[in-house]
Amino acid sequence: MKHLTQTIKALSDPIRLRIVLLLQAEGELCVCDLMAVLKLPQSTVSRHLAYLKRSCWVDTRRxxxxxxxxxxxxxxxxxxxxxxxxxxxxxxxxxxxxxxxxLAALLKDKPAACP
Known part of the structure; x- marks a missing residue:
């Protein structure tokens, strides 16, 4: 039951829901992409991504x-x-x-700063 409630709770925040939907649309994004689209600071985006990772919604690749x-x-x-x-x-x-x-506009015009 705890896993189920944590999983649902993770999507109850509008920012986390937007992140999940962006990842669903694109497949894989770096923090800088999400910062640009969401217009949020790195610390905020990273905090929400950490929550999503703990809730088993996202995986990371360095x-x-x-x-x-x-x-x-x-x-x-x-x-x-x-x-x-x-x-x-x-x-x-x-x-x-x-x-x-x-996101589409960002990725179209994005320099190859982050691989």
Missing amino acids: QGVWMHYALSQESCDFCKAMLLILKQHAADLPEVAADRSA
Whole structure:
């Protein structure tokens, strides 16, 4: 029961939900990408990513000094079902569309600073 409530609670914060939806759309992002799209400081984004990692929503991959984040490939069945529901129902939300548009513009014009 504790795992289930922690998993649900992780998505109850709008910033964490936006992060999960961005990772779902793109696959893998670094902190600097999320900072730019969410317009939040590194400390805030990193704190939310740490919470999502503890809740088994995201995995990390280090490349040099950069940390890359992606949705966990070993998610429980409940998480997989939640991601499917989010994919079906969240795409129409204006905030989600704005985040995805900002991310697309960022990635299009992004220099190869972080691998």
